[in-house]
Amino acid sequence: MSNYDAIVVGGGINGLIAGAVLGRKGKKVCIIEKAGSFGGMASYAVDGGPSLAHALYNLSPLALKDTGIDADHATLTGQQIDTVSLSSDGNHIAFKEGRVYWNDGTEHPQSQAWRELTHRLKTYGGLLRQLAEAPPPGGHSASLSRARFAEMLRLAKLGVGLKKLGKTEMRRFLQVVLSNVYDIVLDDLPDGPVAGMLAADAIRGAATGPRSPGTVFNLIYRLGHGGTITRPAGGMTAVVDALVEAARAAGCTMLHETEVSRILVDEDAVTGVLTADGQTLNAPMVLSNVASPLTCKLTGPSVFDIETTRRIRNIRARGTAAKVNLRLKDASPLPGLKDELKGARLIYAPSAAYVETAFNPAKYREMSKAPVIEAIRTELPDGSHWLSAIVQYAPSDIEGGWTQSALDQLTQLTIDTLDRAVPGLRDHIVGTQTITPDQIQAATGAPGGHWHHAEMSLDQLLTLRPSNGTSRYAFGPKGLFLCGAATHPGGDVMGLAGRNAALTALEALK
Ligand SMILES: Cc1cc2nc3c(=O)[nH]c(=O)nc-3n(C[C@H](O)[C@H](O)[C@H](O)COP(=O)(O)OP(=O)(O)OC[C@H]3O[C@@H](n4cnc5c(N)ncnc54)[C@H](O)[C@@H]3O)c2cc1C
Structure with missing residues (x-):
């Protein structure tokens, strides 16, 4: 059994940023990614081909700064196209x-x-x-x-x-x-x-x-x-590599090829996670980079009230x-x-x-x-x-x-x-x-293979993102937070969802 201050489930762009931000605030963090490499949807590729994401539309300098990466890192963001x-x-x-x-x-x-x-x-x-x-x-x-x-x-x-x-x-x-x-x-x-x-x-x-x-x-x-709009100099992999490096430099333990099979909850507070290969990792704070329906599955629905589970089920995500x-x-x-x-x-x-x-x-x-x-x-x-x-x-539902x-x-x-x-x-x-979106869902868990994990529509934005009552990252039991694209302000290779979630979690658990 290992003990951490915080565990991040999923090492996509937002999970990496959330982990790095927490690490730089002195927390002992473990980032757990089920795939063989980090980066999630952004760097997902098949048979050595190009990654899913190919351009930076709005990578946040603030999110980069909070992970310790120089915001003017032109070699990372690349030339304007x-x-x-x-x-x-x-x-x-x-x-x-x-x-x-x-x-x-x-x-x-x-x-x-x-x-x-x-x-x-x-x-x-x-x-x-x-x-x-x-x-x-x-x-x-x-x-x-x-x-x-x-x-x-x-x-x-x-x-x-x-x-x-x-x-x-x-x-x-x-x-x-x-x-x-x-x-x-x-x-x-x-x-x-x-x-x-x-x-x-x-x-x-x-x-x-x-x-x-x-x-x-x-x-x-x-x-x-x-x-x-820029094309990152070394491709999206270089952006992901820089974030992995930032998380490591912030002291995070990085596990890949390790799937979280359960988020553990006791007396309405998270206590850690269980991995598919049988490891138990303890932490009073868990940030989930995966969308709310999958996070709910990992905790088991019984830790949420009926209204919240109904709202989670109704979140629209058709890739x-x-x-x-x-x-x-x-x-x-x-x-x-x-x-x-x-x-x-x-x-x-x-x-x-x-x-x-x-x-x-x-x-x-x-x-x-x-x-x-x-x-x-x-x-x-x-x-x-x-x-x-x-x-x-x-x-996705063709x-x-x-x-x-x-x-x-x-x-x-x-x-x-x-x-x-x-x-x-x-x-x-x-x-x-x-x-296709169904392959993206199978590889990363993004519902419907959706670009933002949840549709960016007026009824799923700001205080309603991903759903009414769960918009400020805290998600059900004490210590559990969402930090992925489904949360405010949404996806793209932008990083603000992960950064905001980490800062909110720190504030909430003070
Ligand atoms: C076809 C396509 C093209 C795109 N192109 C661009 C682009 O050019 N520019 C741009 O800015 N954006 C692009 N996007 C959007 C962008 O890639 C996403 O919005 C962003 O990467 C989402 O990041 P995330 O960290 O929130 O989630 P994700 O990248 O989905 O990360 C979630 C991570 O959690 C992991 N995970 C899931 N379940 C578990 C588990 N049980 N245990 C451990 N780990 C788990 C997954 O493997 C994944 O790594 C594109 C999206 C698509 C679908």
Whole structure:
């Protein structure tokens, strides 16, 4: 039997960050990961192919700082990448340095409107970031504890930030934040590849279309750290390696290939965990990087009241993002794409209406026949070249299941769609890998293989994330906390859920 101050169940991005934060606060921590390596969904890969996650949309400098990693660690976060919105007529659009250009280098007529709209959304994103960098408001006892005082200060700062926007802009913010991205974007831009790119960024990882309420929130959320998208220099594995190193440097014991089979509870307080290979590890604090339904299974439902178990059962998590990795024969440029855009993020979303239409089949448990794609070129350390593509919509609960024929169909649709915009691409492809949400669930435990472990919808955000009554990380018995993507402020390779949970756990157990 080993004794710790805290045990973290799961070594995904958030588990690693939670462990490192606790370790740096002097706690004796053990991080337990069931897979052969750390990183969870972010670095999950099959047969040496590219990892699931391929870009950093909003890795939090604050979360990095609290793990002891230099926030300006450019070698870790990598260089900013441009975005190209692909067009079937070959007239692609490039977004670079805050402007929009045609393929021939001339400025696009919608450049100024796009610039103004994204500037506004980034300002709103900065405000939402203040909410993301702390537990959701509410939930403290009436006494003026240090945490409550800090929360009041934060909310006051947010209020000042809103006031600074001015009356008109503040009214607009409140109207925009709860709206659907389709209406907001098309208020300022005609429909086409510029609007399509914004719609695609808003729905990535979600089981929603751009017309679903709250989708602007998702877009703004990703713009919270300025909207800079980078490709980590050594791939996502390098980001995970840096976090593992940070956790080790903070004194954490790191166990991999060790599955937690039970979270132990006695007299309504956690006492540790039992592993599948029969080890008992004791700790008065357990942070679970896995989603609430799985955490509930690990404790046994009897430690929760009936209302809480009902709410946990009702959390929506239908994964819709699949990964299709296309192995390229060599490093040669893709046809029709300028060499300077070789490393760009390629989006196939010719219009916001296209994205909405792509979502329709997913409502009826079918894959999109005309999918929305984000693809990035990547070279792996073994010298192989890939086009790593996130493809939507590929619902986890597809009618008939993800049979080999369904997998082949998804692979083919991805190639056909990209080849339409980049004619001749298929001649560069020498191999494929297709990873569907059900495989992601089986490998990591994420419900429905969902990008955020739980849908980022208005009824599952802030004080309602992952469910009403469990939004401030504490989860049932004393000493048990959730710290994964299902909690506030959600997933992406961002790290704030793990960081906030660790700080909340420390405060709660003082
Ligand atoms: C197809 C796809 C592509 C994506 N691409 C990007 C991208 O490009 N950029 C981006 O920012 N985000 C991306 N994401 C989202 C991002 O990867 C996740 O939001 C984030 O990694 C979630 O991290 P987490 O630590 O909360 O959870 P997870 O990564 O799910 O970690 C949970 C960990 O717990 C472990 N575990 C489960 N059960 C047990 C147990 N019983 N005992 C011990 N360990 C256990 C799992 O093995 C796993 O390692 C993508 C997601 C998907 C599905």
